Amino acid sequence: MINEFPVSPTVKASRPAPAEPATARWKTADIEALFALPFLDLMFRAQEVHRAHFKAGEVQRSTLLSIKTGGCSEDCGYCSQSARHSTGLEREALMPLDEVLEHARAAREGGSSRFCMGAAWRSPKGKDLAAVIEMVKEVKKLGLETCVTLGMLDAEQARLLAEAGLDYYNHNIDTAPGFYDKVVTTHTMQDRLDTIEKVREAGINVCSGGIVGMGEGQTDRAGLIALLANMEPPPESVPINKLIAFPGTPLAGSNAIDPFDFVRTIAVARITMPASSVRLSAGREQMNDALQALCFMAGANSIFYGERLLTTGNADADADMRLFARLGLVSI
Ligand code: SAM
Ligand code: DTB
Ligand code: SF4
Numbered sequence: 249m250i251n252e253f254p255v256s257p258t259v260k261a262s263r264p265a266p267a268e269p270a271t272a273r274w275k276t277a278d279i280e281a282l283f284a285l286p287f288l289d290l291m292f293r294a295q296e297v298h299r300a301h302f303k304a305g306e307v308q309r310s311t312l313l314s315i316k317t318g319g320c321s322e323d324c325g326y327c328s329q330s331a332r333h334s335t336g337l338e339r340e341a342l343m344p345l346d347e348v349l350e351h352a353r354a355a356r357e358g359g360s361s362r363f364c365m366g367a368a369w370r371s372p373k374g375k376d377l378a379a380v381i382e383m384v385k386e387v388k389k390l391g392l393e394t395c396v397t398l399g400m401l402d403a404e405q406a407r408l409l410a411e412a413g414l415d416y417y418n419h420n421i422d423t424a425p426g427f428y429d430k431v432v433t434t435h436t437m438q439d440r441l442d443t444i445e446k447v448r449e450a451g452i453n454v455c456s457g458g459i460v461g462m463g464e465g466q467t468d469r470a471g472l473i474a475l476l477a478n479m480e481p482p483p484e485s486v487p488i489n490k491l492i493a494f495p496g497t498p499l500a501g502s503n504a505i506d507p508f509d510f511v512r513t514i515a516v517a518r519i520t521m522p523a524s525s526v527r528l529s530a531g532r533e534q535m536n537d538a539l540q541a542l543c544f545m546a547g548a549n550s551i552f553y554g555e556r557l558l559t560t561g562n563a564d565a566d567a568d569m570r571l572f573a574r575l576g577l578v579s580i
Pocket of ligand 1: 490
């Protein structure tokens with residue numbers, strides 16, 4: 249276990265944030281001011297907001313499964329699954345339904361309440377979407393909530409997923425608008441926002457968040473949170489990922505984010521999106537117990553649980569349950 253991260257200095261945003269409408273609920277500047285608060289003041293405010301909206305100490309668990317790994321056409325700089333990076337990952341076919349259900353049953357037995365299926369697609373093709381729809385229906389029959397992340401959707405695809413009873417669609421905006429094209433060039437932030445709008449219009453809960461530690465500055469982090477918090481309504485679920493620097497990806501050499509800046513990002517998400525679940529997502533395997541405890545203090549009330557994320561390892565499940573017991577956290 250790595251106990252601490254090397255600390256990178258907080259850099260200035262690469263570009264000025266785009267102009268915000270006067271009516272925006274949260275101005276990037278106000279969010280930057282939250283980031284700039286003394287750490288203990290920020291944590292106190294996050295706790296106040298958290299306790300006004302949620303039972304303190306209750307944490308929801310979701311289990312991830314990669315149902316279609318590798319060979320993706322997109323060039324997202326952080327991602328092990330892009331066919332454009334030499335990460336050594338093999339392209340795999342879509343997982344058969346019975347195998348998916350085996351994983352889902354194991355997730356239910358392990359105590360997860362939601363099962364999230366991820367596919368390395370720019371967007372799903374008709375035949376593939378039909379297969380995923382069967383997965384959603386069958387996983388729901390096990391009594392689990394369902395979430396899928398399949399890339400961009402059109403309105404009809406979103407409607408079909410809603411009809412299948414899908415509970416959540418994950419589509420992260422990943423970073424600030426001004427930083428996005430430094431990380432991804434094969435699609436735009438607007439493409440991401442369009443999909444989120446279609447998911448929302450279809451009546452599916454939105455799961456959208458981002459990644460920190462990609463070389464962005466505090467203003468970029470504020471821009472990411474502002475975009476999420478100003479959505480009408482904000483996403484029901486907000487995953488905050490710490491970059492997993494995967495060998496062979498363009499971002500493999502990124503300096504790790506200062507762990508306190510990671511905690512600050514969680515706290516600012518909690519304050520600006522008081523009614524949303526904030527998920528302490530990728531990167532927990534590299535975090536010690538004390539840092540994770542700070543993330544829960546900052547208002548994280550959801551985790552990915554189980555031995556794997558998509559292509560990388562996750563924190564040990566038994567160690568998670570020991571940590572929950574030591575901290576008096578309760579799974580919901
Ligand atoms: N292809 C779909 C898409 O891009 O939305 C779904 C799968 S994609 C792997 C889902 C999310 O995983 C990304 O939006 C990103 O936030 C997160 N992710 C991918 N690689 C990551 C990494 N190395 N570290 C942290 N988060 C990562
Ligand atoms: C999210 O925000 N994080 C998850 C899930 N949504 C799909 C994915 C994390 C992926 C981490 C790198 C990997 O395992 O490939
Ligand atoms: Fe493809 Fe999604 Fe990875 Fe981007 S993040 S390369 S779209 S799997």
